[in-house]
Amino acid sequence: xxxxxxxxxxxxxxxxxxxxxxxxxxxxxxxxxxxxxxxxxxxxxxxxxxxxxxxxxxxxxxxxxxxxx
Numbered sequence: 001x002x003x004x005x006x007x008x009x010x011x012x013x014x015x016x017x018x019x020x021x022x023x024x025x026x027x028x029x030x031x032x033x034x035x036x037x038x039x040x041x042x043x044x045x046x047x048x049x050x051x052x053x054x055x056x057x058x059x060x061x062x063x064x065x066x067x068x069x
Contacts, residue, residue, distance in 0.1 A: 005038050007031065018042050
């Protein structure tokens with residue numbers, strides 16, 4: 001899967017967001033550190049959201065793949 005990171009340098013900091021996932025943002029001293037932190041934060045957010053959805057569904061649920069073009 002691909003995601004879009006918006007990155008910006010402000011003084012001594014690099015800041016960034018993942019466009020497609022609200023709340024995934026980071027701040028680091030280098031661009032490389034920022035991209036690594038964004039990947040880790042995105043991975044954690046997706047896993048958290050996945051588990052939250054499964055927990056909310058209860059016992060009797062199905063899963064369907066959804067593709068956005």
